Every structure is written in structure tokens, then in C-alpha cells.
Amino acid sequence: MNKSYLDYANYNIWANNRLINDLASQEDKILNHEFIGSFPTIRATILHIWYAETGWLSRMQNGEWSVDKVVNFSEDTNVLFNKWKDTSLKFKEFVETADLENEIKFEHKGEQFSIPAREMVQTVFNHGSYHRGQVVMMMRQLGVSKISQTDYIEWARERERGNV
Known part of the structure; x- marks a missing residue:
């Protein structure tokens, strides 16, 4: 296990949690306000982040892209945040224990990848x-x-201060 990947896994959890805490302090309606952008709402963007974490973790663990729990998700915001946190922790556990040099073989849109x-x-x-x-x-x-810093360097400073 490479320490830098574990650092990034810890950073990812820290940054996700900071964003979640900031969003949890707002009225729920801001999550569904529509924008023009990559995704139409904050909630849709968060679902997309969770989707990617879930899909890639699934692919690395068992070779499948299994994201049904995200695609079919319809529960409230608190449940969403908790499920996303849980996936981020599982992702970190994978990073801690997996051989990250292992080649993951999969098919995507008819092409084979390793x-x-x-x-x-x-x-x-x-x-x-x-x-x-x-x-x-x-x-x-x-x-x-009032939005918390989520940059990697801020996490690194907090780590050096002993706050994470």
C-alpha cells in the first residue's frame, strides 16, 4: 500500500465530510435548485460523485460496475449523506488493503481495458x-x-496541526 494513496483517501473523506456539513446546515431546498451546468442540481452532483465512488469501488473489488443503489436512490438528504460517507470509508478500506498495482480488466462500450x-x-x-x-x-x-475549505493543501495543514 502506498501511503500517498491512503493520504488521498483520508483527504477525500475529510473534504466530503466538510462539504456535507456545510450543506447540512442549509435549507434542504438548495439541494434541488436548478442550475445550468454539468448537473442540474447540487443533489444530482452529489449523487454523481457517490455514483463514481460506488462504481469504481465495485469494479475494483469484483470486476462489475454495480451502481443500482445510487441510480435507484430516492431517500432523503441525511440518508444520502450517510450512504456517501459509508462508501468513502469503504473506498479507503480498499486502498488500505488492496494491491494497487493490480491490473483491473473490464469492458466498456465494447472495448477491453486493463x-x-x-x-x-x-x-x-x-x-x-x-x-x-x-x-x-x-x-x-x-x-x-460560509463554505469550508476542501483543498488538499488545507487538509495537509490540518493534518500537520494534528486536527485530522
């Missing part, structure tokens, strides 16, 4: 950062000004 698990892991972390940034922009457009 990609090291470490590249998939890094993709998930980059993907989450990208979409958390989109959520922050959506929140700012709605007038939310």
Missing part, C-alpha cells in the same frame, strides 16, 4: 475534487458565503 487499480483510485479522488468545486460554485450562486 488499468492498474492505483489509476482508478486516483481518478476517483480527482473526480471528487472537481465536482466538490462545482458544488461550492452552486452554493456561492445561491448566496451561501
